[in-house]
Amino acid sequence: MTAVLTAIPTEGTSMSTHETGGRLNVPGTPIFDGQTSRRGLRLNKMLMSFRSADNRERFSADEAAYCAEFGLAPEQTQAVLDRDWTAMIDLGGSIFYVYKLAMMDGRSMQYLGGVFTGMTEEEFQAELRAGGRRDG
Amino acid sequence: MADVLWGLATSHVPSIGAAMDRGKTEDPNWKDLFDGYAPARAWLAEHRPDVAIVVYNDHANGLDLDIVPTFGIGTADSYPVADEGYGPRQVPDVIGDPELSLHLLESLVDEGFDLTVFQELEVDHGLTVPLSVWTPDPGDAWPCPVVPILVNVIQYPQPTAARCYALGQALGRAIRSYREDVTVGILGTGGMSHQLAGSRAGFINPEFDAMWLEKIQTDPAALAGLSREELIREAGSEGIELIMWLIMRGAMHEQVTKVHSHYFLPASNTAAGIALFDNRPA
Ligand SMILES: [Fe+2]
Numbered sequence: 001m002t003a004v005l006t007a008i009p010t011e012g013t014s015m016s017t018h019e020t021g022g023r024l025n026v027p028g029t030p031i032f033d034g035q036t037s038r039r040g041l042r043l044n045k046m047l048m049s050f051r052s053a054d055n056r057e058r059f060s061a062d063e064a065a066y067c068a069e070f071g072l073a074p075e076q077t078q079a080v081l082d083r084d085w086t087a088m089i090d091l092g093g094s095i096f097y098v099y100k101l102a103m104m105d106g107r108s109m110q111y112l113g114g115v116f117t118g119m120t121e122e123e124f125q126a127e128l129r130a131g132g133r134r135d136g
Numbered sequence: 137m138a139d140v141l142w143g144l145a146t147s148h149v150p151s152i153g154a155a156m157d158r159g160k161t162e163d164p165n166w167k168d169l170f171d172g173y174a175p176a177r178a179w180l181a182e183h184r185p186d187v188a189i190v191v192y193n194d195h196a197n198g199l200d201l202d203i204v205p206t207f208g209i210g211t212a213d214s215y216p217v218a219d220e221g222y223g224p225r226q227v228p229d230v231i232g233d234p235e236l237s238l239h240l241l242e243s244l245v246d247e248g249f250d251l252t253v254f255q256e257l258e259v260d261h262g263l264t265v266p267l268s269v270w271t272p273d274p275g276d277a278w279p280c281p282v283v284p285i286l287v288n289v290i291q292y293p294q295p296t297a298a299r300c301y302a303l304g305q306a307l308g309r310a311i312r313s314y315r316e317d318v319t320v321g322i323l324g325t326g327g328m329s330h331q332l333a334g335s336r337a338g339f340i341n342p343e344f345d346a347m348w349l350e351k352i353q354t355d356p357a358a359l360a361g362l363s364r365e366e367l368i369r370e371a372g373s374e375g376i377e378l379i380m381w382l383i384m385r386g387a388m389h390e391q392v393t394k395v396h397s398h399y400f401l402p403a404s405n406t407a408a409g410i411a412l413f414d415n416r417p418a
Contacts, residue, residue: 010362024292024368026336028339028368028373030334031373032246032291033293034292037201037283040201045200045202048196051218089333094196095332095374097201098333100221103221104221108170109405112333116337117335127338131340131342132340132401133336134340135336
């Protein structure tokens with residue numbers, strides 16, 4: 001935090017938009033960048049399709065076939081079938097898209113937060129109510 | 137001459153809308169948030185603009201990832217409320233103001249902001265929750281027509297904070313050059329600090345949020361100097377959407393009067409902020 005407060009110029013603006021030549025690295029933080037989005041495009045398109053009730057029904061009737069229809073990579077299909085939420089993110093899923101599958105399963109964003117951080121939903125929720133989590 | 141009457145910065149967390157839709161505003165987990173909205177809502181009810189501009193982002197409802205416009209503007213007569221996967225929110229459809237949209241578009245393109253045009257657009261919680269924060273009981277219709285302005289905050293590289301602030305300043309000039317003598321409310325939505333995925337999920341940074349809430353009024357140019365990396369680090373991978381507040385702020389005068397602000401956490405996984413500014417000369 002102090003870093004940012006001191007980084008804020010007291011007057012005028014300074015643009016520091018060129019982080020580095022490489023990809024942005026913030027510990028514990030998936031960055032949904034162009035490469036990730038390329039990797040996840042088929043998966044995310046499938047998750048987007050869950051906006052329609054018809055599609056939700058067809059998916060539930062045969063999940064693997066529905067994944068195949070959208071051309072998911074085998075490991076993406078496996079992550080979906082296993083409800084491996086961390087793998088879905090690692091394989092290019094955007095959290096807003098992955099959440100659509102979680103909602104179908106009746107899972108909350110706090111449940112997912114618990115999965116991502118190795119906690120139960122209740123523990124995760126309690127940390128949020130206590131003011132949220134900090135770095136480290 | 138048209139001008140901005142007020143600016144309202146507010147989180148657009150879906151659960152805020154859900155809490156209202158399910159009558160949970162008195163629930164102990166939510167009461168402080170809604171109590172915090174009350175003074176702003178009372179003031180807004182007395183200061184109804186002719187038209188509102190809502191700066192927001194879509195969350196995999198109106199747009200998918202085939203096309204990711206950095207900035208966009210709706211030019212439609214109306215915007216249906218999207219079904220986000222559990223049926224549309226039971227709130228009125230959003231009426232547009234295509235004439236103002238097209239004027240803003242032309243002015244902004246002339247200034248070098250080449251916005252993508254949405255002739256059809258379903259709007260999600262990113263737009264409807266802020267309208268509900270403003271107007272909890274809209275009845276059959278929202279208080280006025282709305283022009284949606286969309287910002288990509290989901291896929292890196294998001295526009296820089298500086299670019300958002302500059303877009304806001306151009307938007308302010310565009311509004312003031314409109315031939316109709318209308319008053320405009322502008323909403324900058326999203327935030328505050330939060331992160332949904334990764335081992336840092338649940339990250340919230342109240343010190344950063346407090347700094348942001350103050351400087352959005354007193355020194356927005358300083359906030360515009362923050363890099364994407366600083367924003368993601370300090371506000372979280374989803375908290376970077378705070379850059380949309382800078383578009384609102386840029387459209388307002390250098391000096392604005394704070395009507396009300398409030399900070400609350402958690403609204404689901406997010407720190408929720410509201411800040412209402414009067415744009416009229418004090
Ligand atoms: Fe958002």
